[in-house]
Amino acid sequence: MARPEPRKLEVVGKRQVTPNMLRITLGGAGMLDFPENQTSAYIKLRVPDTDSEREVVRTYTVRSHRASEIDVDFALHEICGPATLWALNTQVGDSIMVGGPGPRKLVHADADWYLLVGDMTALPAISGNIEMLPETAKGTAVIEIMDEADIQDLKKPNDFIIEWVVNPHPGRDSGLLVDRVKAVTFAAENPSVWAACEFATMRQLRDYFRKERGLDTGNLYISSYWKAGSTEESHKIAKREDANMVAS
Incomplete structure (x- = not known):
């Protein structure tokens, strides 16, 4: 089945959610044929790259989806890539080509308990997942942020716990997130575990979930959203090589 052509969306809103999270709201005529209920789906943003002087594609999550617009959140790291630079510089009225949406990666609805893990790049997907859980759901989310001021007031079930882990330098000390996850009971x-974070941290968590917790693809989704010191292109290569190693 052919992928749909990218659609042109307009920047209709821009606001700082927390010191290190910027929200861009996209809308306009291009949303008329955008599929319904795409909170937590991924999209492909076509943004300019000043280093190569060409257009590059970057993958982001739909933080929330309303009838005529979507929110896209950008984690503001110390070193900004092309997409973050675009978000920082764009203004209401600008436009951008957006591919997708791609399939949503959600927790398993029939689980008895949930564990969601990630850093600020995964916070939009984690937030959407939690918001879609039934009010009776029980579980824990462990989320790495850069500063206490980055804590967000997320809508969640009453018996769902959110633990925040502060790491001012994401990608440098993966033990902060991994150790906190290992402390979760x-x-x-019948759990459902969802995790997404930096590449090296993902590998440590994957080993823990599979070897120590005995989880498999039936109750575990885990992915790396970025790799410290790498572009998205080189990160994709690393992910492919890692997947081949795991499969062999």
Whole structure:
């Protein structure tokens, strides 16, 4: 099945959610044929790259989806890539070509207990996942942020716990997130675990979930959203090589 052509969306809003999270709201005529209910789906942004002087594609999550617009959140790291630079510089009235949306990666609806893990790049997807859980859901989210001021007031079920881990330099000390995750008590025999973060941290968490917790693809989704010191292109190569190693 052919992928749909990228659509032109307009920047209709821009605001600082927290010191290190910037939200861009996209809308306009291009949203008329945008599929419904795409919170937590991924999209492909076509943004200029000043280094190569060409257009590059970057993957982001739909933080929230309303009838005529979507929110896209950008984590503001110390070193900004092309997409973050675009978000910092764009203004209401600008336009951008957007591909997708791609499939949503959601927790398993029939689980007894949930664990969601990630850093600020995964916070939009984690937030959407939590918001879509039934009010009776139980679980824990462990989220790495750069500063206490980056804590967000997320809509969640009453019996759902959110733990925030402060790491001012994401990608440099993966132990902060990994150690906090290892301290979480698994509260059910039928868990659903969802994790996304930096590449090296992902590999440590994957080993823990698979080898120590005995999880598999039936109750575990885990992915790296970025790799410290790498572009998205080189990160994709690293992910492919890693997947081949795991499969062999």
